[in-house]
Amino acid sequence: MSDVDVQRIVAYLQSEWSMGLRPTTVAQAMAALSLPPDDEVRWQVGRALEVEWRQRHSGAGFFRGVIRLISQDFSQFLRFLPGVLFTLPGQLREARDWNPAIYILTADEKLIARYILLAHKQARPVPSAMAIATSLSIPHDPVARGLAMLARLGFLSRTNGDYTLAPDHERFTRGLGFNFHTITLSNGEVFNVP
Numbered sequence: 001m002s003d004v005d006v007q008r009i010v011a012y013l014q015s016e017w018s019m020g021l022r023p024t025t026v027a028q029a030m031a032a033l034s035l036p037p038d039d040e041v042r043w044q045v046g047r048a049l050e051v052e053w054r055q056r057h058s059g060a061g062f063f064r065g066v067i068r069l070i071s072q073d074f075s076q077f078l079r080f081l082p083g084v085l086f087t088l089p090g091q092l093r094e095a096r097d098w099n100p101a102i103y104i105l106t107a108d109e110k111l112i113a114r115y116i117l118l119a120h121k122q123a124r125p126v127p128s129a130m131a132i133a134t135s136l137s138i139p140h141d142p143v144a145r146g147l148a149m150l151a152r153l154g155f156l157s158r159t160n161g162d163y164t165l166a167p168d169h170e171r172f173t174r175g176l177g178f179n180f181h182t183i184t185l186s187n188g189e190v191f192n193v194p
Helices: 003-018 026-030 039-057 059-072 072-098 109-121 129-134 139-153 169-173
Strands: 156-159 162-165 183-186 190-193
Touching: 003 039, 003 129, 026 109, 026 156, 072 162, 072 169, 109 129, 109 139, 129 139, 139 162
Parallel strands: none
Antiparallel strands: 156 162, 183 190
């Protein structure tokens, strides 16, 4: 897939996300743009979006925005300052805890992750790909690819061919975590809502 396609996906997602309460995924954007499913492209787009997000919400990004605002209109900055100081702790937590799983993973991969968390809650090890496929009625190949993507994100670790939960797997349960609700409109448009 070309860089132009990646840019189209990013632009589509940013347009969707600007509408509010539409955590549309990379896979949904690719389908809407008539691009073929591709795990590697989903990963690349997700990582690019994460880098952009962190730059915008980092201390340096925050101060660049403040300097830009001061240089444009100091009186507007003074009106803006109390709100900035009030929301800064929340913004810093959000930047720290931002979860790319929300938009990188497909619906099936989120179901797989939730199934694994349920097994963990019941003190069972991470089930095999075959057990997950059987329990969730998802073909084996997408389950195997889903487990690989969950490992790539850092939710799972792989040793000797078996998956285990990563030590910091609980960070994926913050915010939206692995929750999603997919909406399909009569015109065929597909997106998620929280």
